[in-house]
Amino acid sequence: MSKLDILGSVNLDIVLRVHDLPRPGETVHATQSERYLGGKGANQAVSAARTGADLRFRACVGNDEDGEWLTAQLAAHAVTPADVEVIAGEASGRAYVCVDQAGENLIIVHAGANDRLSLMAEPVEPSRVALAQLETPIASTVDFFRTHRDRGTITVLNAAPAVAEARDSLFPLTDILILNESELAFYAGREVLPEDVEDITMLARELIAHENQVIVLTCGAAGALAITQDGLDFTPARLTKVRDTTGSGDCFCGALCARLATGAELDQAIYFASVAASLSVEKNGAAASMPSLEDVELAIFEMTAAEVSG
Template sequence: MQANVVVIGSLNMDLVTRTERLPHPGETVFGQSFATVHGGKGANQAVAASRLGARVAMLGCVGSDAYGTQLREGLLADQIDCQAVRTVSGSASGVALITVDAKSQNTIVVVAGANGCLEPQDIKTFDQVLQGAQVLVCQLEVPMETVGCVLARGRELGKVVILNPAPVSGPLPGHWYATIDYLIPNESEAWALSGVTVDSLESAELAARRLVGFGAGKVIVTLGALGALFVSAQRVAHFAAPKVEAVDATAAGDTFVGGFSAGLAAGMDEDDAIRFAQVAAALSVTRAGAQPSIPLLRDVQGFARS
């Protein structure tokens, strides 16, 4: 199988607890449930793209522990090519500690583990995987140097390059922007990158215009219940969010990115790919967990018909 979407990024085991409300600093609250769930922003996006119709390969690292074995097996079960998933001897796999409250809001603490071992050399080693793709997708849960290497190589190869700048702790390297076809931040990430507080469609547009001014080809700001805002040098378009009853928003952003990449790989224009991704993300928040919440293509098609 030749992948048409390659996701370069993290694989984590999510340790998820549900509680009535999120604790304040220094406070202990009682949880209602606990589960281990396959996650990591990279793996989530790969699973989303695969379930939504793309042929997907994953490039990343897992530890030589039980979690690493389980994470690899989970991707394979979703028909994802794992030839470029390297096992790091003596390292623990990445984990994410996730707390979800009764209003479906969450806090997440990520421990990188083996994800921190993904190196530029891995990008060179698996260059043939990148060459066969139409779309390359990156996030920021692996070393910045490695992400920069992927972005530059994607531009050299003429691929569609997508960066979901999450998690973000400050400005991106300025030379990255010219290598990015689609930059997809949420409200807080758009604020961190642009310096503009995003709390409305108007402020989202201002932030996105600033990011386009930095050199990004096109920016899609995901705004939760407000939908998504597309901004390029030529136009601005708002896409309203489908209305659903939210249960857990943990993987909604990853589902959007994976769905958007799958839509582009399937030949959709960017507007249709955004709408397709929005339906997938909306369906994901109606279910608990990260990867378990990601819908299948038939689910999205059924929702669209209804």
């Protein structure tokens, strides 16, 4: 039995380095082009594996050269690809990522084989934690969460990329809901979030689908909030020098679930995940930037009060 079960996407990330992100109708020149293992599911699986999780990863790739390369990369990043299905006649998923000088990014995704992910032939075994995102079919994720909740598993949903259908179909099946600020604005029906923390908290509470649910709101360099129906906890972020933010949210999710799978309390897991994410933005790429357990533990040991924002 794996302590962490992850259902999610695998993409080939084509990363283009640019001085400034293009505006609508604008052509810009890339200074560099790279390819990486990516996809929110794969990124989170790599993060969890590198931070010590005993995990199972369920995903799909196409029967193409990209699929072979992606499967090999998963294995190279400590994620066993035994449950990655090869879909005949489908191309593997791809993401085209533009990253500017400040480390901000713009991403376009073609799902490819990820749209074929199904649990029909995949028995769900008991696990301590189950993690999913929204780059694969929602119906499959609903089945995944229902089966796990019947067995007492903690279900964690990273509700990204934002998909309206998830609010009614998946939020009620989720114990820990992880969102960033733009995703919270989307699900709350707002163009932008208010600046006041109390107002943001009230908006987040409108998304709570059952009594014991926790919403974890990641706020980048400002830290993270854990919001319940009647409580609020703040975790400050470690100060860092940003190079590339691609995959930092995935790093947070994978590291958080890795800690939960070892039996850690949620506040401890959020703190650990926040430090892990701060390390990931100091390197290029998504899966390639995920820190190891030793990296995170060393950063926590070496941190001083001056290295924590807020």
